[in-house]
Amino acid sequence: MRNKTWGVIAAVVVLHVTLLFAGFVAPYDPAGQNRELPYAPPTRLHFHNGSGWHARPFVYRLTIGPDGYMEDKTIPFPVHLFPKGSAHKLLGLFDTTTHLFGVEPPATVALFGTDAFGRDEFSRVLYGGQISVAAGVVATLIALLAGGILGILAGYYGAWTDQSLMAGTELFLCLPWLYFLLGVRAFLPLHLSPTRTFFLLTCVIGLIGWARPARLVRGIVLSTRSRNYVLAANGFGASDLHVLRYHILPDVLGVLTTQATLLVPRYIAAEVTLSFFGLGVNEPMASWGNMLSSLQQYSVLVSYAWLLAPVGAVVVTSVTYALLADTVQSRLKFSST
């Protein structure tokens, strides 16, 4: 049990730290076009050349031949650790040009291949992950904050507050959210910088998602409200704020934590969907959704399998969050029994 918990926590930490340090882990600028290498397949890492085995992997430079890309095997380019490369901001604060790994130009190391503009797919998956996961997390926080507050109000005060708020949740729950999001995005102004689009997008996703957590929280507050210790506190003249803070919120927090781990992957999927349809984050910024949008073209889908890399990233992230949700839930059950 304990081992599994630590395993899950380690996976979550590794995932987020990698994305947080995307600029460092990624060998290239995500918007940097290499117009000589469009749709290049993933670079092969070699450990063996004619003369023998090497501990340090190396790559060969790609050249375009009549049948597509070929490796120019005359010069091996070893993969270096901590080379200098394109400028980026570490954690968004410190300017640096150091990357985790890379090769000397003119060779390139594109672990997941390149896209139509010769941009490194691996670097874009990492930078795109920042956008997509951040969108998921921020939207979750917004949804839980709004849902939590409204749920507590509805559950604690009951009567018309409850009825009107719950009618609101019913309305939001029956909305076909994808079409609603498409509609809302279409109303937003066109001339938006990618950063603004990102914030608007997360707000919209988050604000639409408040209904489900609100109903859950309301249910918990309703049952907690009639417990003896709450009634006692009320009887001793405790203020509403005191009761909410010391007697009701602790019960609600557990539910909100589990909800958070369930909602993040859902909202990542929402961001991916919107960007896939061209309504989310725009070029040249990467997000997992807009990276996948080129696969809407049949010829790309059947010819360049490596462009499916963001799908792998979405799956890995969703599974990690699902495991986390599972762990959190079992820990909560464990602590309450």
Next chain:
Amino acid sequence: MKVITRLALLVCLLAGVCHATGPLPEKPNPGEELFRAEQVSGHYGGQLTIGGRAEPKTFNPVIATDAVSREVIGRLVADLIEINRASQQTEPALAKSWKTSSDGRVFTLQLRKGIRFSDGHGFDADDVLFSFAVHLNEKVDSPQRDLLIIDGKPIAVTKIDQYTVRFVLPRPYAAAERLFDGIAMLPKHLLEKPFREGKFVETWSLNTAPAAVAGLGPFRLKQYVPGDRVVLERNPYYWKADSRNQRLPYLDELTFLFVGTEDAQVMRFEAGATHMISRLSSENYNLLSRERSRSGAQLADLGPSLEYNFLLFNQNDLGTKKLDAIARKQRWFGDLKFRQAVSAAIDREAIVRLVYQTRGTALWGNVPPGNKLWINTNIPHPPKSLDSARQLLKSAGFSWNSAGQLLDSSGARVEFSIISSSSNTQRMKMATLLQDDLSHLGMQVHIVPLEFRALVDRVFQSFDYEAAIMGLGGGDADPNPEMNVWTSQGTSHLWHLNEAQPATAWEREIDGLMQQQMVTLDYARRKQLYDRVQQLIAEQLPFIFLATPNVLAAADARVANFHPAILDPYTLWNADELYIRTPIENAGVR
């Protein structure tokens, strides 16, 4: 064993007879003046299916404006004089010959005798007069009407006798016989009544019974299944015959399947459900060519098309429209040096390589190299040069801040958005390349994908855009259809629509040159005038030309006489000559 072989043969024969679903072609009448296509040979039978991207909107040839309707209707009707898509020259069609007066104003056309509409009714001069009356009618508002009105006066049509018609133009008009291509001849006996009653626009809609639609084209309407297909069958009275005097067309049926997108067209084609694709993107062309060894498909790369893709800056008079932000940026857009700098920074070779996979050509002028008769080959092709772009910007008063961002003379950051059609992946890719190219000059460019109609609305109506990537051209190789783009009054004078007066001296000069070439009959002199127009456009850059794609088409291995052309309709222009090879013939070909 012998018995079995004979039985099998009999079954095959019977199957063949039962399979011939279309009406059999009529034997030529003695007095019938058929068009003899001497080069064409083939055999009867077979159905050809083609995947279309959308449904037609009407079967009425006079009011159809969209490409899909016109592609279907084009097989149902015929014109007096046609432009041969392969040679790009005019050739006799329903008119067997014509004479032009020495001043180029009077055309006398001799019609073919004894030919019939697809319902068996004869065709003569009265049908021609009626057809032109309909096309010129203001209420009908045909898209071809503008072409038939020269200097505000319509072309006058008179009947000399049952098979002779005279056309008088208000003034000499260059390449006037090309005007007749696209003016469909209509059956007076079917359409006169609705026309007199003012109901012409509603006739021959999608709900019309197929038998009520008749034309002079190689096929006639058999069936329309909404949302699924249009089936055409052989016109048994068609007026063309092949080298062996067999009446064309060879095909029993021609079916248009509505499949939605180009990708769906390709998938259906790969699956063998359709026989032909008219216009392919280079990606799909490469995909099909990789499978060629297995499928044996016929692929045609015809070289540069007549389409030109360009970057357009909004220089419209915004007047009372509340578009202050755009009006501010128009100071840059109106500056020739700014446009020249943008043009110099664009890597056109990369567009050809990355967007068209080398199946395209970079452009510096409005006439693509596919138009060999009219291109001005003296227009310079300067390669990408960031240095000259920077110098141009500097001389125009722009400067750079410490972060390398471009600032205008008032210190404002140079930032603008480019709109483009979200469904056109090739133009979206161009936008991404341009964004990167211009970022090297310190310009910040945002790409805004828009649904096509929203884009058209912004460019033509509301003027609420800063820059756009669009494409034009592809109709005819002649300069006359381009009048509406380059003359200041033109309806597609996109960078500055609705000019009361030519806004600049060079626009005034282009107006004069375009008018003059239209009334000049001598090709060499016209070419000289149009060369000057091209030179002015290349110098003044109202559009920044990017690239033109090649015309790419594909057909199943079984389709014979497949000769695609760079003029629209790329593959079906010779639908009457197409036929399906038998498996034995096909084995010989492969």
